Amino acid sequence: MSTALNSTVMSGTRLAGVIGTGPWPGPAYESLTTAMSRAIADGRIPVGVRLPSEREVASATGLSRTTTTRAFSKLREQGFVLTRRGSGSVVRLPEVPGGRIDHLLTPADADETEIDLTCTASTAPPRLLGAYDRAVAKVHAYxxxxxxxxxxxxxxxxxxxxxxxxxxxxxxxxxxxxxxxxxxxxxxxxxxxxxxxxxxxxxxxxxxxxxxxxxxxxxxxxxxxxxxxxxxxxxxxxxxxxxxxxxxxxxxxxxxxxxxxxxxxxxxxxxxxxxxxxxxxxxxxxxxxxxxxxxxxxxxxxxxxxxxxxxxxxxxxxxxxxxxxxxxxxxxxxxxxxxxxxxxxxxxxxxxxxxxxxxxxxxxxxxxxxxxxxEHDMIVGEYRTRLRAARDSLAQQVRTHLPSWQVDVPRGGMALWCRLPEDRSAALAIAARRHGLSLVSGPNFAPAGGLDRWIRLPYTVPEAQMDEVGPRLAAAWDEALSFSGRIPPGRARIVA
The missing domain is CATH 3.40.640.10 (Type I PLP-dependent aspartate aminotransferase-like (Major domain))
Structure with a gap:
């Protein structure tokens, strides 16, 4: 796994911009610890970056030096920070049960009833076969x-x-x-x-x-x-x-x-x-x-x-x-x-x-x-129309079946990027396989680790399958919430 270079230093002002400046519900050190650990898990504070000093954090967040010292100590205990004399405090990720997932995943055979949400790609447009016929007729010149x-x-x-x-x-x-x-x-x-x-x-x-x-x-x-x-x-x-x-x-x-x-x-x-x-x-x-x-x-x-x-x-x-x-x-x-x-x-x-x-x-x-x-403009125009309807349908399903998730509807592209209420993206991807869904967990999109609170949901699945996505996701999420300790083994898919 790549990490940001340890020479990269985050300023106190930048840290405060990421985690906010309060108010800090008591005990304040717990609030600060939670804010920083969530930012690290989300990837907003990159792994490998050197944090500002405890004194600088105190000044930037309006907290006491005692509070920031206790928060840094807690982060070290949880495995989010490694402090070495003379090198400062460097962000890292805690070890997770079952290990982390490689960015380029190993392909696995999917059941024909499974809905594949690992891939932002569509089936061929109706005009493709005609394009091949015309191309074959012209290839003789080459x-x-x-x-x-x-x-x-x-x-x-x-x-x-x-x-x-x-x-x-x-x-x-x-x-x-x-x-x-x-x-x-x-x-x-x-x-x-x-x-x-x-x-x-x-x-x-x-x-x-x-x-x-x-x-x-x-x-x-x-x-x-x-x-x-x-x-x-x-x-x-x-x-x-x-x-x-x-x-x-x-x-x-x-x-x-x-x-x-x-x-x-x-x-x-x-x-x-x-x-x-x-x-x-x-x-x-x-x-x-x-x-x-x-x-x-x-x-x-x-x-x-x-x-x-x-x-x-x-x-x-x-x-x-x-x-x-x-x-x-x-x-x-x-x-x-x-x-x-x-x-x-x-x-x-x-x-x-x-x-x-x-x-x-x-x-x-x-x-x-x-x-x-x-035929570019005609093909892409028709595709945009289909994608727009699919995007709106999937967003509505997430809001209906998973109201605790945060979904911001993008103005374009091929997928929703949803924020989960808990750091269980990897668990969700594994549980989903037992409910006929293939997902890619958030950490696969993190160049320096984190993002276990996020999941990508492509809206490029066939129209006939779209209405099944929400109910299956909801069932998989319920199962993911029940996991404790070691994450059950699962198969991974290629990301596209």
């Missing part, structure tokens, strides 16, 4: 060649470049590289930035990658697999849901000397949060100021469900950034066609890295993607 197109078919690159230009960032087809899915693109990008292949010089601290918490589990695995050290920025949380504090993110990036970032500003997975247009220049300025080269994941950017225009690409505000996208979320996951938009001066660097991993995406699937791109 058969005399070798079939290797490491940067992608020119016709597909042109269509993708045109869409970026129409969205507000001028793009040349040569800046597009076609990949095997969005995470093929992420793997290439992060390796290029860390290993520094090509003519772009290596940067000190290049292996330190800033990520949001929570974030997509397969991103965690991909970044770690490339040798990255993850620097965790916990998304802010208030009564209106999750959002970004650019100043705090910049402070964390500067302290940790992060030189790369993986960020999801568009209908963030799993929270559904959308970075407002007015904050995009601010984020761009912060990244430039700290010399951070960002990888922006736009896989969900076109899935706004409440009439919002498609967000302006972050590349318009951060010219030296890499953007990745995919057909998986808007068309069909089985295509496995993704892409990268690359700054001109990094094309050689990224292309050299790509050739160390594979020689290109399949020709037929790229031709299918071309056919679907020609």
């Amino acid at each position: 058969l005399p060649g070798t079939g290797y197109y490491p940067s992608g078919l020119p016709v597909l690159k042109e269509l993708i470049a045109e869409r970026y230009t129409a969205r507000g960032v001028r793009t040349d087809p040569d800046q597009i590289l076609i990949t095997s899915g969005a995470f093929g693109a992420v793997a290439i990008a992060v390796r290029a930035l860390i290993e520094g292949r090509g003519r772009v010089p290596l940067i000190e601290g290049r292996g330190r990658v800033l990520v949001e918490s929570p974030t997509y589990p397969n991103a965690i695995a991909t970044l770690e697999g490339a040798g990255a050290s993850l620097i965790s920025y916990p998304l802010e949380l208030d009564d209106h849901g999750h959002h970004w504090d650019i100043e705090t993110m910049g402070h964390i990036a500067a302290q940790a000397h992060a030189r790369s970032a993986y960020l999801i500003p568009d209908f963030h997975n799993p929270t559904g949060a959308l970075l407002p247009e007015e904050q995009r220049p601010e984020l761009g300025a912060m990244l430039r100021r700290n010399r951070v080269v960002a990888i922006f994941d736009e896989s969900l950017a076109e899935l706004g469900l409440d009439g919002d225009p498609t967000p302006t690409p972050m590349a318009a505000f951060v010219p030296d950034s890499i953007t990745v996208g995919s057909t998986s979320k808007i068309f069909w996951g089985g295509l496995r066609v993704g892409w990268m938009r690359i700054p001109s001066h990094r094309i050689d660097q990224v292309a050299a890295t790509r050739l160390c991993l594979d020689l290109g995406a399949p020709v037929l699937e790229q031709l299918v993607a071309v056919e679907l791109m020609h």
Whole structure:
């Protein structure tokens, strides 16, 4: 499990912003202990961060030094804090019965009656078969060649470049590289930035990658697999849901000397949060100021469900950034066609890295993607309509069957991110299997641990199954509440 670097220090002011400044019901040290332990479990105080001194905490929270000393002592007893002479108090997570779950999960066979809530992906659109028929009719033109197109078919690159230009960032087809899915693109990008292949010089601290918490589990695995050290920025949380504090993110990036970032500003997975247009220049300025080269994941950017225009690409505000996208979320996951938009001066660097991993995406699937791109607006428009109805249905089921859960309805994306009244996400995921549900527990979305009070619920399940989700969830939650001691064994699923 990756943790934030121990050199990252949280100020007293920042801590008070996370846990509040009271009032503190008596005994005050218990209230402070509870507030801090919950913030750690939720991932709002990252694992590995060094806490401010007890004196600074007292000043920031309006409590006495005696109170904060007792609270720190209690946190050490509970396993949330490790204090070493000369090193201060560092956040950690207590050992849990049954161990923790890996971010990239082991696949398991699902019963045909089981409802799969591990995957934010839809079934194929009705027009897919016709797109394959037309692509097969055109593939003969490519058969005399070798079939290797490491940067992608020119016709597909042109269509993708045109869409970026129409969205507000001028793009040349040569800046597009076609990949095997969005995470093929992420793997290439992060390796290029860390290993520094090509003519772009290596940067000190290049292996330190800033990520949001929570974030997509397969991103965690991909970044770690490339040798990255993850620097965790916990998304802010208030009564209106999750959002970004650019100043705090910049402070964390500067302290940790992060030189790369993986960020999801568009209908963030799993929270559904959308970075407002007015904050995009601010984020761009912060990244430039700290010399951070960002990888922006736009896989969900076109899935706004409440009439919002498609967000302006972050590349318009951060010219030296890499953007990745995919057909998986808007068309069909089985295509496995993704892409990268690359700054001109990094094309050689990224292309050299790509050739160390594979020689290109399949020709037929790229031709299918071309056919679907020609019908893009119609296909995506129909899909948004279905997703909007599914989102509203699932949110209502959670409110009806699980009124103690907190659910903030996102303006886009493919899932609800629900807050549980207790830290039992892992227990819920295990109990759910006995009620015909497959879930991914909150800790899988935590790059630095925590988040056992959260659960992601995709609303991409087939319409015929949707009405069963609420009752099954409620039954599973009742069972999870009955668990004590060691969590019963369960099978895990791949996250998508």
